[in-house]
Amino acid sequence: MATLGELERAVMDLLWEHPEAITANTLRDLLSQRPPAVAGGTDSRELAVTTVLTVLSRLEKKGLVERERSIRPHRYRSVTSRAEHTAELMLEVLGSAPDREAVLARFIGTVSDGEATTLRKLLGQG
Amino acid sequence: MATLGELERAVMDLLWEHPEAITANTLRDLLSQRPPAVAGGTDSRELAVTTVLTVLSRLEKKGLVERERSIRPHRYRSVTSRAEHTAELMLEVLGSAPDREAVLARFIGTVSDGEATTLRKLLGQG
C-alpha cells in the first residue's frame, strides 16, 4: 500500500472531510485556503489544476480515490474513510511483525486513559 | 520516521534477531543465507560488503542502528527491539488521525480472538 506524499496526503485529508464527491477545481481552491503545513512556512498553495489532477490520478491508481467519469467535470471521492484507512495502515504495520502480542503490549502502554477506557468497552463483549 | 526499503528491512530483521552487535561482514553472510523474500524469486543475495555498509550507515542516520566505532571491525546493533519499533510506527500512524477513537474501534475489530484476550488483560488494571 505504501505511504503518501505530502500533497497526496493533503488531498486525501480534504476528500475525507468532504463526504460528497467534488471536482478537481474545488479541490484546488480548498488547497489554496489551507494553512501552511508547517507554521511559518510560506506555503500558500497556488497549485495548477493539472497538478491536482495528476495527484488524483495517482491516488486513484493506488485505490484510495474513486471518480465519477459520467458527469463532465469529474467528481472525486475517497474510497474509504480516514479512520478505515488509518486502521488499515496500522494493521499493515502490525501484520509484518512475528511478535504481534509484544507489539500490542507496547502499543497499549501508550494510549491515553480515555482511549484505554474506550478500548476496554470495545473489547468487552469479546 | 518514514518507511524502510526492502534491503534496509532485511538488515533490520537480522539485527533484531541478533541481540549481540555484529559486523557488516557477518551481516552480509547472513543475508546470503536468507531465503528469497518472494517464493520463486531468484533472490540469492550476493551483496558486496560496501552495499551492506551503505545501508547500515543510512540506518544509523535514521536512528535505527547504532555502532561501536571503538573496535575495528565495527559492530552494529539495532537501537530498539522490533516490537518497540513496530509499536512506534503504529503510534505514528495513529497520531496523525484526528479521529483516534474511530480508528481504534476499527483496529480492534480486526485482531484475532487470542489477541483480543491479551489486550483485555493488558487493559485490565486500567
Add this chain to the structure above:
DNA sequence: GGACTCTTCTACGATACGTAGAAAATCAAT
C-alpha cells in the same frame, strides 16, 4: 464550428533506495 473547459500525456527536478567501485583509513606483520 469556434471558444472555452476539462482531462490526459509527457516531462523535469528532487529525494529515497539498491547497488557497488574507487579511494582513503586503519591494522597486522615484518
Add this chain to the structure above:
DNA sequence: ATTGATTTTCTACGTATCGTAGAAGAGTCC
C-alpha cells in the same frame, strides 16, 4: 616504518516515487 590486507568512507549510477505543471487532446456550449 613499509607493505599488504582489511575495513570504512566517498562518490556515483539506475530506478521509483512524488511535486509540479505545460502541451496536447477531448468534451461542452453557444
